[in-house]
Amino acid sequence: MTKLVHVERCDGIAIVRIQNSPVNALSAQVRGDLYNALQSLSKEEAIVGIVLAGSGRGFSGGADIGEFGGPAGSFRAGEDPARVTALIEEIDKPVVAAIHGFALGGGLELAMGCHARVASAQARLGLPEISLGVIPGAGGTQRLPRLVGVSKALEMMLSGRPINGKEAALIGLVELVVDDDPVSSAIRLIKNRQAGDGVGHATRFMQVPGAGKDNQAEIEKARSRATSMGAKSKAALKVIECVAASVGQSFDEGMALEREAFSQCLESPESAALRHVFFAERAAGKLDTPGASGVGKISTVGVVGGGTMGRGIAMSFANAGIPVRLLELTEQKANTAVEAIRLEYQRQMDRGKLKAAEAAGRSALIQAARNEGEIGLCDLVVEAVFEDMQIKLEMAQRLGRACRDGAIIASNTSTLDIDRLAQASGRPADFVGLHFFSPANIMRLVEVVRGKGTSANTLATVVEVVKRIAKVPVITGVCWGFVGNRMLEPYLREVESLLLEGASPSQIDHAIEGFGMAMGPCRMMDLAGVDVVAKVVEEQAKEGRLPEDPLYRIVSRHLASVGRHGQKTGEGFYRYEGRVAADDVDTHSLVQAMAARHDVKQRQDISSEEIVERCMLPLINEGYRLLAEGIASRSSDIDVVWLTGYGFPQALGGPMYHGERLGAAHLLKRLSHYGSTQGNIWNYWTPAAMLAAHAGGNP
Ligand code: 3H9
Numbered sequence: 001m002t003k004l005v006h007v008e009r010c011d012g013i014a015i016v017r018i019q020n021s022p023v024n025a026l027s028a029q030v031r032g033d034l035y036n037a038l039q040s041l042s043k044e045e046a047i048v049g050i051v052l053a054g055s056g057r058g059f060s061g062g063a064d065i066g067e068f069g070g071p072a073g074s075f076r077a078g079e080d081p082a083r084v085t086a087l088i089e090e091i092d093k094p095v096v097a098a099i100h101g102f103a104l105g106g107g108l109e110l111a112m113g114c115h116a117r118v119a120s121a122q123a124r125l126g127l128p129e130i131s132l133g134v135i136p137g138a139g140g141t142q143r144l145p146r147l148v149g150v151s152k153a154l155e156m157m158l159s160g161r162p163i164n165g166k167e168a169a170l171i172g173l174v175e176l177v178v179d180d181d182p183v184s185s186a187i188r189l190i191k192n193r194q195a196g197d198g199v200g201h202a203t204r205f206m207q208v209p210g211a212g213k214d215n216q217a218e219i220e221k222a223r224s225r226a227t228s229m230g231a232k233s234k235a236a237l238k239v240i241e242c243v244a245a246s247v248g249q250s251f252d253e254g255m256a257l258e259r260e261a262f263s264q265c266l267e268s269p270e271s272a273a274l275r276h277v278f279f280a281e282r283a284a285g286k287l288d289t290p291g292a293s294g295v296g297k298i299s300t301v302g303v304v305g306g307g308t309m310g311r312g313i314a315m316s317f318a319n320a321g322i323p324v325r326l327l328e329l330t331e332q333k334a335n336t337a338v339e340a341i342r343l344e345y346q347r348q349m350d351r352g353k354l355k356a357a358e359a360a361g362r363s364a365l366i367q368a369a370r371n372e373g374e375i376g377l378c379d380l381v382v383e384a385v386f387e388d389m390q391i392k393l394e395m396a397q398r399l400g401r402a403c404r405d406g407a408i409i410a411s412n413t414s415t416l417d418i419d420r421l422a423q424a425s426g427r428p429a430d431f432v433g434l435h436f437f438s439p440a441n442i443m444r445l446v447e448v449v450r451g452k453g454t455s456a457n458t459l460a461t462v463v464e465v466v467k468r469i470a471k472v473p474v475i476t477g478v479c480w481g482f483v484g485n486r487m488l489e490p491y492l493r494e495v496e497s498l499l500l501e502g503a504s505p506s507q508i509d510h511a512i513e514g515f516g517m518a519m520g521p522c523r524m525m526d527l528a529g530v531d532v533v534a535k536v537v538e539e540q541a542k543e544g545r546l547p548e549d550p551l552y553r554i555v556s557r558h559l560a561s562v563g564r565h566g567q568k569t570g571e572g573f574y575r576y577e578g579r580v581a582a583d584d585v586d587t588h589s590l591v592q593a594m595a596a597r598h599d600v601k602q603r604q605d606i607s608s609e610e611i612v613e614r615c616m617l618p619l620i621n622e623g624y625r626l627l628a629e630g631i632a633s634r635s636s637d638i639d640v641v642w643l644t645g646y647g648f649p650q651a652l653g654g655p656m657y658h659g660e661r662l663g664a665a666h667l668l669k670r671l672s673h674y675g676s677t678q679g680n681i682w683n684y685w686t687p688a689a690m691l692a693a694h695a696g697g698n699p
Contacts, residue, residue: 004018038050053182058101068275084110094116096117143203146207150210302381305383310337315344341366381410421433431458495508497678512612623655624694
């Protein structure tokens with residue numbers, strides 16, 4: 001078996017390097033190899049000190065998350081995850097961690113178990129376990145408070161946010177911060193110690209700093225914050241319990257508590273879901289078909305359209321340091337959009353989210369284009385004009401002519417046929433869909449829509465640039481609405497059916513938010529604009545895509561037709577006082593009248609369970625259809641779309657993961673139940689063939 005830890009001896013100092021690409025995860029084998037290497041070095045007389053480092057991109061990305069769920073080598077096999085740090089503390093030679101790149105989770109815990117730490121200024125140090133629904137399980141909850149105090153330790157562990165080397169030095173997490181190679185500085189630190197300069201002590205013997213009363217107050221404050229952390233609440237409360245033990249109990253007692261709490265978190269369904277989310281996000285950008293001969297370099301981006309979407313898209317690229325030219329119908333309109341973006345950056349600066357230099361730098365990267373010729377020189381041009389097929393077809397044609405050879409042309413349509421647009425451009429190989437979500441500068445999801453003719457290089461290049469702008473690319477095929485909006489359609493259909501049957505908007509939103517969605521569907525439609533929502537339905541009607549069901553989405557269409565456009569007009573599904581939504585008797589009367597006209601019997605007994613099931617089942621069912629059609633290539637891709645684009649609860653891992661937990665047989669049974677109670681109009685409740693097949697194999 002290849003050794004994952006490499007030892008080099010140099011002038012009495014041993015340099016122990018973890019070599020487990022890509023992130024030096026501390027797998028069972030790495031922990032074993034580390035233990036053996038350190039134990040044997042502790043006995044070598046010629047060795048006076050040990051430097052612990054990582055090879056490649058960083059020190060260590062922490063425990064191997066892939067091992068958390070499996071039996072082989074997993075922490076459940078009974079191994080003490082803190083065995084290596086316990087050994088280091090027994091070694092009577094200085095062991096110094098030299099941190100470059102990143103030291104995260106178990107990686108930072110390993111470093112904290114050393115006698116001292118040297119970090120490069122740009123290195124990122126953190127305990128992000130909370131994002132996986134677990135707590136630091138290798139002594140982090142006991143050593144971090146001893147090194148940096150209760151308040152900072154809680155902040156780092158509850159937010160999961162890493163800090164850089166400089167900040168780490170300021171708070172006492174590392175002894176030395178350097179601009180060059182931390183390994184040479186660690187060696188110097190050990191050698192100076194021989195000259196009597198001193199190197200730190202084992203952290204376990206330190207006292208948690210600060211007065212007991214202040215620490216207690218911090219712990220109480222954290223407790224109240226933890227209860228509202230959704231999927232992360234359970235782990236957050238365990239972190240706090242362990243930190244409280246670091247103050248009031250012995251190190252060994254704290255370690256025992258931490259170990260127990262770590263195991264409990266690891267077994268929780270929330271952690272399983274969050275780990276699924278971690279790997280799903282990383283898998284989403286993976287190309288399923290080889291064939292790209294190279295990833296093109298995107299150095300400049302053109303954006304066509306200076307509306308809300310166009311501006312947000314321009315900002316997304318500028319935020320990552322990529323220069324943008326923005327084209328509008330007239331130069332004056334383009335200047336207006338650029339000025340609006342400058343004001344937005346200014347606002348972010350005023351709110352303390354950006355430094356003045358950052359705001360100025362980002363603004364300067366976005367300039368108005370005078371004509372298509374200027375846009376045509378860019379490496380990538382994203383069209384974000386009005387969502388209307390004729391307008392988009394015309395724009396695709398113009399961009400096909402204007403863009404230089406080798407440039408990529410992308411449409412930001414949220415529903416329209418990318419293949420028709422690609423054809424209109426005359427350059428299908430260069431054409432792709434890039435569906436950003438609103439507000440584009442904030443939302444992380446981008447659906448990358450691969451047309452029939454999109455070349456492998458075009459696809460690989462846009463996936464790379466989407467990652468570069470810190471967004472999550474999910475590759476989809478071409479169909480109406482791609483993955484997200486196509487699944488949204490049956491979800492909203494049921495929302496409107498429930499309204500007709502007598503549920504109120506707040507009753508529906510309450511049930512769906514109780515399920516965990518970030519926002520209930522009625523509030524969401526009011527925020528997006530009921531007119532916008534209704535227009536999407538009307539466009540489908542024009543294309544003959546709607547089911548022949550007289551009740552199909554009639555509520556939103558009717559509300560839009562009477563001017564109830566949502567939050568922006570003060571009334572939609574709700575009535576608004578500012579942004580506060582309240583159920584409205586007028587909506588109630590309108591919907592009641594509609595129900596009477598169409599002979600829909602209203603009832604009082606609609607439960608939250610029914611609301612959740614009727615909204616979620618068709619959504620999951622549609623997900624199976626998308627998989628079978630090859631529009632989505634992985635079920636985890638569908639999860640990522642709903643988690644990052646629609647506020648699906650992380651604790652449930654995404655609709656497909658949730659569906660799998662419920663079980664195919666259960667889904668089938670409930671679909672059949674609603675098929676008989678609701679009437680299976682237009683096969684609304686017919687299970688997708690793939691789902692039925694799953695249930696057949698797993699009754
Ligand atoms: C922990 O440490 C518990 C402890 O308390 C101990 C308990 C006993 N394990 O993100 P990237 C893979 S919990 C396994 O695209 P980047 C990742 O899946 C852990 N695999 O790179 C991907 O694989 P693939 C606490 C991991 O440069 C590849 O590495 N630590 C791990 O954008 C590249 O990843 C964390 O939560 C891992 N720990 O970012 C840190 N980490 O190529 C999690 C990554 O097959 N990791 N992979 O798709 C990160 O935050 C980022 O990966 C990192 C690099 C910043 C390190």
